[in-house]
Amino acid sequence: MIRSLRGRLFVSLTAVVLLTGLAGGVFAHRWAFDEAIETQDSVLIQIAGLVQSGGLTGAQDLHGVDEDAEVWLIELGKTPQGTPEERQLWRLQDGMRDAARKGKPVRVVLRTRSDGSRFAVAQSTGVRDEIAGDMAFRTVLPIAALIPCLMLVIAFVVAGSLRPMVHLADELDARPADDMTALPLRDLPSELNPFVSSINGLLRRVHEMMEQQRRFIADAAHELRTPLTALSLQAENLDRVELPPAARERLAVLRQGMRRSKHLLEQLLALARHDATPPDRAPGEVMELDRAARGVIADLLQEAISRDIDLGFDRAESVLVCGAFVMFTAMIRNLIDNALRFTPEGGKIDVAIYQDGATAVLQIEDTGPGVAADEIGRIFEPFFRGQRPEGDGVGLGLSIVKRIVDRLGGTIEAANVIEPRRTGLRVVVKFPAAGT
Numbered sequence: 001m002i003r004s005l006r007g008r009l010f011v012s013l014t015a016v017v018l019l020t021g022l023a024g025g026v027f028a029h030r031w032a033f034d035e036a037i038e039t040q041d042s043v044l045i046q047i048a049g050l051v052q053s054g055g056l057t058g059a060q061d062l063h064g065v066d067e068d069a070e071v072w073l074i075e076l077g078k079t080p081q082g083t084p085e086e087r088q089l090w091r092l093q094d095g096m097r098d099a100a101r102k103g104k105p106v107r108v109v110l111r112t113r114s115d116g117s118r119f120a121v122a123q124s125t126g127v128r129d130e131i132a133g134d135m136a137f138r139t140v141l142p143i144a145a146l147i148p149c150l151m152l153v154i155a156f157v158v159a160g161s162l163r164p165m166v167h168l169a170d171e172l173d174a175r176p177a178d179d180m181t182a183l184p185l186r187d188l189p190s191e192l193n194p195f196v197s198s199i200n201g202l203l204r205r206v207h208e209m210m211e212q213q214r215r216f217i218a219d220a221a222h223e224l225r226t227p228l229t230a231l232s233l234q235a236e237n238l239d240r241v242e243l244p245p246a247a248r249e250r251l252a253v254l255r256q257g258m259r260r261s262k263h264l265l266e267q268l269l270a271l272a273r274h275d276a277t278p279p280d281r282a283p284g285e286v287m288e289l290d291r292a293a294r295g296v297i298a299d300l301l302q303e304a305i306s307r308d309i310d311l312g313f314d315r316a317e318s319v320l321v322c323g324a325f326v327m328f329t330a331m332i333r334n335l336i337d338n339a340l341r342f343t344p345e346g347g348k349i350d351v352a353i354y355q356d357g358a359t360a361v362l363q364i365e366d367t368g369p370g371v372a373a374d375e376i377g378r379i380f381e382p383f384f385r386g387q388r389p390e391g392d393g394v395g396l397g398l399s400i401v402k403r404i405v406d407r408l409g410g411t412i413e414a415a416n417v418i419e420p421r422r423t424g425l426r427v428v429v430k431f432p433a434a435g436t
């Protein structure tokens with residue numbers, strides 16, 4: 001059973017063409033052959049008529065009829081005489097007969113003249129069949145030549161008719177997973193319309209469901225923020241009160257838990273927010289990538305200094321990119337935050353911003369342990385934190401970064417630094433640079 005519609009159409013149509021061609025060819029051959037034999041019979045009869053009326057005499061006259069036709073006039077006399085074959089012929093009645101001459105089959109017309117002498121006009125059956133076969137073959141030839149042409153036409157027509165379907169599949173394949181825009185209905189054969197409408201309906205429903213989920217996460221995170229802020233305030237108030245050392249220890253654990261929850265809520269909100277921006281609306285303003293990075297570094301410098309980490313620019317060119325300032329800031333903050341979190345005291349974090357042709361490049365490189373080889377493919381998954389989670393991380397930072405990069409039409413790659421006496425993670429983000 002052929003699964004492809006194109007294959008099935010082509011094979012069945014070709015089979016029909018071949019069968020019809022074959023049947024037509026066989027019948028045409030038959031008819032043409034019989035027709036040719038009949039024509040030759042009537043020629044023999046005409047020759048016999050000419051001989052009988054005295055219009056033709058002597059065997060050599062017959063050579064004029066056709067060099068290859070091999071028609072003989074055999075005089076048989078008034079009584080049986082000559083070779084045994086001639087005697088045999090003499091005994092046959094007048095008319096069209098099958099006989100033999102010189103051991104080979106022939107077709108003969110026997111006649112008796114008014115004076116009682118008999119003659120036969122004979123033609124070799126082999127030659128007759130050959131001539132009839134030739135003629136029949138020439139009738140079949142055009143049919144045989146038409147079949148490959150028809151097959152070619154079928155192949156073109158079938159491929160052409162199914163092309164819109166192939167285009168549609170290619171378009172769907174090439175889509176990013178979150179592109180829910182409806183497929184265009186125009187330019188499509190009407191048979192495909194119900195199918196495409198169903199796909200569009202499904203896309204709409206999936207989009208609504210994703211929207212609902214995103215709203216739920218955003219709402220839940222938002223709702224949880226208020227009680228958590230109240231709890232944090234209470235904990236801070238408690239901090240100011242005189243407490244026994246054991247209670248103070250527990251309070252510290254409690255406050256750390258609250259910090260973590262707050263961070264989780266903020267990350268969830270950020271994820272939902274960046275999910276919501278449709279790709280076509282994201283690139284709004286033109287802004288300086290280096291300015292966004294400078295702001296983030298200034299914010300995080302104090303933390304870096306307190307842990308004796310050398311955080312700074314390795315290369316800082318003025319590069320223009322398209323997109324919302326807050327998106328770039330959120331992205332850079334999450335990346336430098338990771339670098340800070342995973343780099344041990346006394347380490348170094350280098351940030352580089354430069355333009356490479358039409359591409360804006362942001363590179364952040366740290367001297368931390370890097371990511372285990374079997375985990376590096378998963379670090380952009382939500383909530384993935386690997387085997388060595390550090391600090392208050394919840395595993396959402398890189399998912400947020402990835403979404404922002406996707407929205408802004410960029411690419412991101414993370415790779416371990418492989419150099420002697422050095423480890424670390426190098427993250428390279430590339431965007432289309434805005435016109436200089």
Ligand SMILES: Nc1ncnc2c1ncn2[C@@H]1O[C@H](COP(=O)(O)OP(=O)(O)OP(=O)(O)O)[C@@H](O)[C@H]1O
Nearest residue numbers: 338339342370379385386393394395396397398425
């Ligand atoms: N610079 C880095 N060095 C080593 N490992 C890293 C680095 N950046 C990310 N990772 C690994 O990737 C995981 C996912 O990072 P991601 O930023 O998504 O989450 P997180 O930092 O743990 O939490 P969050 O950013 O939400 O606070 C981290 O838990 C860590 O295992």
Ligand SMILES: [Mg+2]
Nearest residue numbers: 334338397398
């Ligand atoms: Mg992070």
